[in-house]
Amino acid sequence: MHKAPFPTTTSLYLKFCILLLLAVSTLSPCVKGNRLIHSYKHLEGDVRWRRFFSATHYFLSIDQTGQVRGIRKFSTNSIFQVYSVNVGVVAMHSAGTGLYIAMDSRGKLYGVKEYGPNCEFQERIEENGYNTYSSVRWRHNGNFMYLALRENGLARLGRRTRRTHYSTHFLPVSI
Numbered sequence: 001m002h003k004a005p006f007p008t009t010t011s012l013y014l015k016f017c018i019l020l021l022l023a024v025s026t027l028s029p030c031v032k033g034n035r036l037i038h039s040y041k042h043l044e045g046d047v048r049w050r051r052f053f054s055a056t057h058y059f060l061s062i063d064q065t066g067q068v069r070g071i072r073k074f075s076t077n078s079i080f081q082v083y084s085v086n087v088g089v090v091a092m093h094s095a096g097t098g099l100y101i102a103m104d105s106r107g108k109l110y111g112v113k114e115y116g117p118n119c120e121f122q123e124r125i126e127e128n129g130y131n132t133y134s135s136v137r138w139r140h141n142g143n144f145m146y147l148a149l150r151e152n153g154l155a156r157l158g159r160r161t162r163r164t165h166y167s168t169h170f171l172p173v174s175i
Helices: 007-027
Strands: 030-032 035-037 047-054 059-062 068-071 080-086 089-094 100-103 109-112 121-125 131-140 143-146 170-174
Touching: 068 109, 089 100, 089 131, 100 131, 131 170
Parallel strands: none
Antiparallel strands: 030 035, 047 059, 047 080, 047 170, 059 068, 080 089, 089 121, 100 109, 121 131, 131 143
16 A cells, blocks of 8 residues: 655645635635626825926916916916825826815806815726826716816816817826
């Protein structure tokens, strides 16, 4: 009769494999139906300091009256704290004026002191490397309304914007 060499090593190896599989299965994302559910809680509450340079060659800014426009020179009104509200959703707060960028139901951009649902924007990284910011709350005829600066630096109405317009493309520049 032939005995297996090192029976304790084989059973130890088997136990180790089972423990390893259990550990890996608890680290992997959950499956719900056919979708993988990931946890992105570590991205919420993140704060970044940025200046937004538009493809129309202006820096996004809010003045003391709450008017959103583009400027070419450096100003503290063009420095923003970008808060991650949810995954892919941000709120932009001007360091100079203390106002949040908000969009109303008509697509008009304005500055507001208190944070609210009009201040939330969906951040999307485009194929050309620029970012676009669309209102989470409002749409016009089913289309997203985007944060945009015209060629003269004034804010464009959100209902007149599309994701492919250069006026909606911004480069977030680190401070």
